[in-house]
Amino acid sequence: MAALAYGKLSIEQKITIAGIVLVIVVLVGSLMFNIITDFVESGNGPEFGYRLDVEPELYEDLGANRYPYNSGTQYPSFSSTVAIEGACISDPEYVCGGSGVIISSRWILTAAHVVEMLDLDETYVAVGSDYENAEAWYTAGAFYIHPSWGGVDEELPLGFDIALVELSEHISGVYPSSWANQDDIDDSLLGATIFISGYGDYSDYEESYCDSACLDDGGEYYTQRRAWSNTLDRILELPAKADGNDLMELRGGHLVYDFDSPDENNNPLTSGNLGFNFFTGQDYSYAGGGDSSPNPQPLEGIGVPGDSGGPIFAKIGTKWTVIGITSHGSVTSDYGSVSFNTRISVHAEWICSISSSLKPISGCNQS
Template sequence: MIFHLHPLRQIFYLPLLHPRSCLPWMNRFTGLLSLCVLLTSLLLGDQRRIGKRGDLDWTNYYQLGNNSGTYLPSELYPDLSVVGALISSTGALGTATLVAPNYIVTAAHVVKNDLYEIPDPNDWKFYLHDDFGEASSSQIYFIEEIKVHPVWTARQTTSNSLGDGDELGVDLALAKLSRSVSGIYPARLPSTNDDPLGLRAVVGGFGTLVEGDSGNKDPSNDKRVSGENTIDRSVAKVTKLGVPEDQRGGVLGIDFDSPQAQHNTLASGNSVELLGSGDSQATPLTLEASTAVGDSGGPAFVRTLGYWRLHGVVSYGTSESEYGDVTVYTRLASHYDWLISELPDWPDSKIFEGSGWLENPWLGAFVPHSSAWCFHINLGWLYIPFSKGNSFWAWSNLVKQWIWLSDQAYPFIYCYSPSNSFWMYVLLDSSNGQLIRAYNYSSTEWGNYGG
């Protein structure tokens, strides 16, 4: 069976219609409320909503969304404090995720929905709180710059102002914050060959709530809600007739399974155009969920290669967020090179405000200095020409040669020189930045480097 899944571009709502949101522009638009209600009722008829299992209440979905109760960040659950609401001055809402201390990623259509829409950073704010209606001033970030994926813009023409970038898997944009977020690790990105197919994903965002069985809706939601699903489709490069290869991105697909196991849209034998064929289990996960109005740009976190990584952002899907619903995500691994080229150095590192120190989730604490030098708390002075991604080369002032550092190996380090290359294991507790204590696998001896 072949399903035709046409992107529904208008997939965010106007939070100014929700009295409990207490957003600053509410008072300015009170006189337009009745007109806005009418317009919104028309707009929301075909928009996406977040759906949950009909046999559960919302309690656990909210707890997962704010990492409370049994859902603390761990190997089982990602840290969702990096997920916030991206809201315009006119009340349009999307979801975005912190991917560097001063950068967020979202869907391109949230900020540039057609050819004639010019993204203005001054129109947007990022609310980094699990309830955007209660965010304090310190949790609201102004936007300094918006970078829309170039292919998204290229596919919007005078003959097709909406474009087809969502179908092509290029529905992607970055926004630079006017100030950095401190105290939390930004979300980690997957590398080009990191594929989440068949794995459990934690999804979510800010949006209208829907009962998966009945379709009953509650639009008065300002809180971050999260659930889980399985990545049923992963297309590294979309195939579409007549589209140049360099304009084709990647997509991920999930379906919304019911407790009765009767709504397995992406089952074997069911081919969804551009998602292609594959397989899917009919049995839902414990907190099975779909995505939502307001979830455009929302995350799909998957634990791969030992870490939770942001593998997708919500692009489009079917309309009702009921059982059988399909959601399509822009596949971030397919855009690794573009993302890394646009992000600053050390994008996944946590800032300690006012101290000058950063902490990388796998490399540890260090102080960056000028000309690509940094001082590492264990390894001492390092010269790192390119400090982005999941591995890189560094010149070690203590080892006196080039070393290779990787999130898959550290504290195992590969040391290279034309005459003497070897692996070492660094004893971190005995290495203090002035001296490295390590086991040399070539000489099979413990030794000190520097000091």
């Protein structure tokens, strides 16, 4: 009989066990909800960077500042957004490239991972809303990659994906964009409406990413400049990069936003989310804590391959200012994807270290 006593539980023990089981059920249920939400949010849709309930041509109209998206109080000018194209170092028979933004008459700001794969002698910059029918082409004269950048495989989460392209001649007919040239100038922009532009690859070919969301502009490839809006969900300044026993003084930074769906059910950066998408394999835990509104912008979107290096605009005071450049995110680029973008203000000192009296960069004080 004594042996049977060990199999009996008191009422207090039963209550305790029931409580533990309930907690486990809640935790498992929460985990499963997040997993199911991730499945619904990502990898399932053909949206690929733009809202399916909006005509895709409107994103082109915004990128070209066609009516009713004329530049001014409500919308920035996207004319400074350029296409960067050149022969791939890995295979000169192929073309590599991305996007960038004019910040001075001879200077283009872009992503490090865009220029590191380009042959300098065969790299060109196109001005205009359609780079297949560009208004002008300019030759690249030099690349300046951030010294803390160590390549896509290791450095993307650290916020050093930034580079400058020096042109061989001055650009004419396009006003350079103002940029965040102070390290604290964008601190108060959390929750602000932002606009992003670039020359994303929506061409329909065998290895394209866009699937049923591919676009056709009548040319051999899709070559339009597009723009979209979003809400700035995170502003991050990251610790200085550790390099062996030395701690470099230069710090990285990200601006982060997500792609909310029209039904407001896709909001991965909301408070308490897991920070990892099981079905796309995207880890966005390094976006840090915070919250995010589920309400999409009228032309809500997110970057796709080809948009890398393109600018993020926000209004600082009364002036539209480039505060970031597109860096990386989920390949699927559908509802629920998260976009990480290099924060420019934390790199203002490095940008201005490249400037000189002979080759000045607007926004830098020349000695």
